[in-house]
Amino acid sequence: MDKTIHLRFIPQGKKLQVTIPLKMNFQNIEIDEEVEIECQNDNTIASLLERIKYEIKLLIHNKMTESEKELKIVDDDIEIYLKRTRKQGYKIIPTDLTLSVITAQNLEKTKMLIFDKEYAVVMNSPKIKKISLQPVLYANFLANLDKFEGSYINYYQCEFKWYRSKDKIEWEELTDKVPYKIKSEDVGYFLKLTCKPFSNRKIEGPSVETISEEVVLEYPLIPNCPxxxxxxxxxxxxxxxxxxxxxxxxxxxxxxxxxxxxxxxxxxxxxxxxxxxxxxxxxxxxxxxxxxxxxxxxxxxxxxxxxxxxxxxxxxxxxxxxxxxxxxxxxxxxxxxxxxxxxxxxxxxxxxxxxxxxxxxxxxxxxxxxxxxxxxxxxxxxxxxxxxxxxxxxxxxxxxxxxxxxxxxxxxxxxxxxxxxxxxxxxxxxxxxxxxxxxxxxxxxxxxxxxxxxxxxxxxxxxxxxxxxxxxxxxxxxxxxxxxxxxxxxxxxxxxxxxxxxxxxxxxxxxxxxxxxxxxxxxxxxxxxxxxxxxxxxxxxxxxxxxxxxxxxx
Known part of the structure; x- marks a missing residue:
């Protein structure tokens, strides 16, 4: 899982969306999930960190057995802070600052520490929310995106790759061109499309993939119609x-x-x-x-x-x-x-x-x-x-x-x-x-x-x-x-x-x-x-x- 925390500004309501790919071990409890939080852009850093602590405690609690749930998790158990790296060491960012102050700055040297894991912090990276292919794919026709929705994406800078597979396990790479002209030899194969999104500022976002619902079909003969x-x-x-x-x-x-x-x-x-x-x-x-x-x-x-x-x-x-x-x-x-x-x-x-x-x-x-x-x-x-x-x-x-x-x-x-x-x-x-x-x-x-x-x-x-x-x-x-x-x-x-x-x-x-x-x-x-x-x-x-x-x- 990516070790980058993504902050995305939502103009409607002046909100900030925070996406955290959590991968951690807390007292032998494995957590490997993506946490998504929305907060107001004028909230303080302290309120965001408290919210993240709450979500982490909730994840840990849901993974616990009944006997483990007797163990109480307190805030001090979860070390979390924002810091900015310097030539020598780093400086912890004061928690009384508002998020709008942080998001207005260059975040290249900003890191967030959660337990012993250090995450890069990126502002307005592209995110794909929906991606899918056409429900039916025919040989000698174009395979293309049926749905492609997201935020901060420059479609023309995205990197695509097509694959095919008989069993959805072993995949053979085909091309990086979108749309893809399906070939006759693709009949009977599932198609997969991966996308690495980029923003206008060439910031890279998390890659996603989509797999066709059905295998590629031969085009049916058009019958005599009324x-x-x-x-x-x-x-x-x-x-x-x-x-x-x-x-x-x-x-x-x-x-x-x-x-x-x-x-x-x-x-x-x-x-x-x-x-x-x-x-x-x-x-x-x-x-x-x-x-x-x-x-x-x-x-x-x-x-x-x-x-x-x-x-x-x-x-x-x-x-x-x-x-x-x-x-x-x-x-x-x-x-x-x-x-x-x-x-x-x-x-x-x-x-x-x-x-x-x-x-x-x-x-x-x-x-x-x-x-x-x-x-x-x-x-x-x-x-x-x-x-x-x-x-x-x-x-x-x-x-x-x-x-x-x-x-x-x-x-x-x-x-x-x-x-x-x-x-x-x-x-x-x-x-x-x-x-x-x-x-x-x-x-x-x-x-x-x-x-x-x-x-x-x-x-x-x-x-x-x-x-x-x-x-x-x-x-x-x-x-x-x-x-x-x-x-x-x-x-x-x-x-x-x-x-x-x-x-x-x-x-x-x-x-x-x-x-x-x-x-x-x-x-x-x-x-x-x-x-x-x-x-x-x-x-x-x-x-x-x-x-x-x-x-x-x-």
């Missing part, structure tokens, strides 16, 4: 005033292994490495002009979907949901048909407060602190593309993902109002800029709202029922808009299908005055109902893709 029946409706690409739109929540890997929600799906088919290949095959077969995806993993986008869709002639844009989640919204359009004029993400919790076009609403709802606290916690977002067509049209393509929590129906309604208000604002700006162009809106996404919800009423009927008025402080909000929208795919029986929920919550909205629906690609609900839920080997997400052929009116 979406191939849907592909029979989308064999040809569209042209002229007609275009095909896909909206699809693809299920982020952040949520697949979080709890037992998807326990009905075998791990190998729940893995993002399996599902992303199936999703891509499904998307390509739709021959779509516009694709709006929700819950796309950032890594899967950068390393897989972006290059793969570029090869198919698409330009893609991605934003983290809420600007902080490692999954988000991705929109793709065919380069041959559209010129991308601009793109942006609107995070509703930030836009309400900071965007002038929402100032009137903000003045009202900001009086309700409870409402604003809930609103500020939301990551709901919109990715907006502005496209120029060859047919003298500008299309605003909005891709939206709203909160799934049942108790937030009022927030979803407010989010829909913000979406429509912003789209109207952008449409007016573009009409001033492009005098000879028609400006049209396509609104896609996972609204997490059923057809009879207040959010859907607002979108479909331009307003809400009196019983759905939102109460914010002493105000009652009746929300309205003038856009005439209709759901291009209607209101299918299912767009999401799990044991916990089966229903319609995903939509593609078009302007009724300016566009017609030429074709809705069937969902084949009868096949879906043969399963307990999706995803599974044949369905790569817990949602279904919405696919519609739309044409603009002349």
């Amino acid at each position: 979406f191939e029946l849907r592909h029979s409706y989308t064999k040809t690409k569209l042209s002229g005033l007609s275009f095909r739109v896909v909206s699809y929540n693809t299920l982020s890997s952040r949520y697949t292994f979080k709890d037992d929600k998807y326990s009905y799906c075998p791990k190998e088919f729940l893995s993002i490495d399996y599902r992303k290949q199936v999703i891509l095959k499904e998307l390509i077969g739709y021959n779509a002009d516009i694709i709006c995806l929700q819950e796309i993993d950032e890594d899967a986008y950068a390393n897989f979907f972006k290059p793969s869709l570029a090869n198919e002639g698409y330009v893609t844009k991605f934003y983290r949901r809420g600007n902080y989640r490692k999954e988000g919204l991705m929109s793709a359009v065919t380069k041959s048909r559209y010129k991308l004029l601009s793109y942006e993400q609107i995070v509703f919790s930030q836009a309400l407060k900071n965007n002038a076009i929402f100032s009137n609403l903000y003045k009202v709802v900001s009086t309700d602190k409870v409402f604003m606290r809930k609103f500020g916690m939301q990551s709901s977002s919109m990715l907006l593309l502005t496209l120029k067509c060859k047919t003298k049209r500008i299309i605003l393509v909005a891709n939206v993902h709203l909160s799934h929590l049942p108790q937030y129906k009022d927030l979803r309604l407010i989010h829909c109002f913000l979406v429509i208000r912003y789209l109207n604002h952008m449409k007016e700006k573009l009409e001033d800029r492009f005098k000879n162009f028609k400006i049209n809106i396509i609104l896609c996404g996972d609204f997490n709202s059923s057809p009879d919800s207040s959010a859907l009423d607002f979108l479909k009927k331009n307003g809400i029922r009196s019983e759905d008025y939102i109460i914010a402080g002493c105000h009652q909000l009746n929300l309205e808009h003038l856009l005439k929208l209709k759901s291009a795919c209607g209101f299918p029986k299912y767009t999401s299908f799990t044991p916990d929920f089966k229903g319609c919550i995903d939509y593609i909205f078009i302007e009724n005055e300016h566009a017609d629906v030429e074709q809705i690609v069937p969902f084949h609900e009868d096949i879906l109902e043969d399963y307990l839920g999706i995803p599974n080997r044949f369905y790569p997400s817990d949602h279904l893709a919405l696919v519609a052929d739309i044409s603009f009116k002349n």
Whole structure:
């Protein structure tokens, strides 16, 4: 065990975390454990040393037999102090000093003595708190970190090493590159990754390791999937005033292994490495002009979907949901048909407060602190593309993902109002800029709202029922808009299908005055109902893709 005591400053609460790797023998009682203590940074050294003595006495007492517990341990039995080495000897540091005085100094010559063991003291060394690999590893895919969390870590200075083993006892070193491209000869082996962390100041922290849950597998063959029946409706690409739109929540890997929600799906088919290949095959077969995806993993986008869709002639844009989640919204359009004029993400919790076009609403709802606290916690977002067509049209393509929590129906309604208000604002700006162009809106996404919800009423009927008025402080909000929208795919029986929920919550909205629906690609609900839920080997997400052929009116 390392003979270094680590002090780490925690800005929240101005606390100090002290980690001590105790290895000692007290009257034939062996102690080999790591002790972690938190204290205020303005505490005295004396209070910290007393706390350490207490933890040591507790460890010794827990290791004692019943007869040994009659032996009392007093503070004088435990010698512990801080000292600073000098050219000749050392000086004991006064215990009435606060910890903040010590931590502000260079600790290179500071030592802590516990019994007869001398420990180096290091400030703000890196510490890895969580590290793990993907739950499922396939040959010829990348093995990478699934979780990597800690403090004072500079990821790019860390030293990694990969190993493999058949029995988790004898390990063979592979490489020091992260991620690791798994080879065919790794099938049947467990993989281990070790990490020696370093901080920005190149301070070394304690090394950690993580071992794969299962051995490396061969990638399974993708079977014939039900979406191939849907592909029979989308064999040809569209042209002229007609275009095909896909909206699809693809299920982020952040949520697949979080709890037992998807326990009905075998791990190998729940893995993002399996599902992303199936999703891509499904998307390509739709021959779509516009694709709006929700819950796309950032890594899967950068390393897989972006290059793969570029090869198919698409330009893609991605934003983290809420600007902080490692999954988000991705929109793709065919380069041959559209010129991308601009793109942006609107995070509703930030836009309400900071965007002038929402100032009137903000003045009202900001009086309700409870409402604003809930609103500020939301990551709901919109990715907006502005496209120029060859047919003298500008299309605003909005891709939206709203909160799934049942108790937030009022927030979803407010989010829909913000979406429509912003789209109207952008449409007016573009009409001033492009005098000879028609400006049209396509609104896609996972609204997490059923057809009879207040959010859907607002979108479909331009307003809400009196019983759905939102109460914010002493105000009652009746929300309205003038856009005439209709759901291009209607209101299918299912767009999401799990044991916990089966229903319609995903939509593609078009302007009724300016566009017609030429074709809705069937969902084949009868096949879906043969399963307990999706995803599974044949369905790569817990949602279904919405696919519609739309044409603009002349």
